[in-house]
Structures are given as structure tokens and as C-alpha cells.
Amino acid sequence: MKKIRETLWRVRLWRDLRGQDLVEYALLAGFVAVVAGVTIPNVSASMSTIYSLLASKLIQAGG
Structure with a gap:
């Protein structure tokens, strides 16, 4: 009887989807x-490379 209970408990645990x-x-x-x-x-x-390139282009365009 104990073996059956353990087996049923394991089956229930295996099918449990909570969590x-x-x-x-x-x-x-x-x-x-x-x-x-x-x-x-x-x-x-x-x-960083893109922003540095953009900053240098803006400085060249403004100056």
C-alpha cells in the first residue's frame, strides 16, 4: 500500500504545473x-565611435 501511495504522489508531482x-x-x-x-x-x-564622428562633422560644419 505504501508503494502505491508513493507512486501516486510521484505521478501527481510530475503532472503538477504550478510554478x-x-x-x-x-x-x-x-x-x-x-x-x-x-x-x-x-x-x-x-x-561612441558614431557620436565622435558626428561631433567632428558638426564642428567642421560650424567652423
């Missing part, structure tokens, strides 16, 4: 954080 959304959102947030951490340094270097 699944939270885990999925946590995994998604972690993935976004990793992607942002990888891309932001590259993008910021490119943006």
Missing part, C-alpha cells in the same frame, strides 16, 4: 541578461 511559469520567466530573464551582457559592450563602443 512552471515562474521557472520559464526566470530562465528567459537569465537569457536576456546574458545576451545584454554580451552585446552592450560591443554596441557601446560602436555608438
Whole structure:
């Protein structure tokens, strides 16, 4: 009888979907954080170059 109860409990636990959304959102947030951490340094270097070029062009046009 104990074996049957344990098996039923495991089946119920396996089918229980509560908390699944939270885990999925946590995994998604972690993935976004990793992607942002990888891309932001590259993008910021490119943006710095673009802003420097734009500033020099504006100085040349004004002077």
C-alpha cells in the first residue's frame, strides 16, 4: 500500500504545473541578461565611435 501511495504522489508531482511559469520567466530573464551582457559592450563602443564622428562633422560644419 505504501508503494502505491508513493507512486501516486510521484505521478501527481510530475503532472503538477504550478510554478512552471515562474521557472520559464526566470530562465528567459537569465537569457536576456546574458545576451545584454554580451552585446552592450560591443554596441557601446560602436555608438561612441558614431557620436565622435558626428561631433567632428558638426564642428567642421560650424567652423
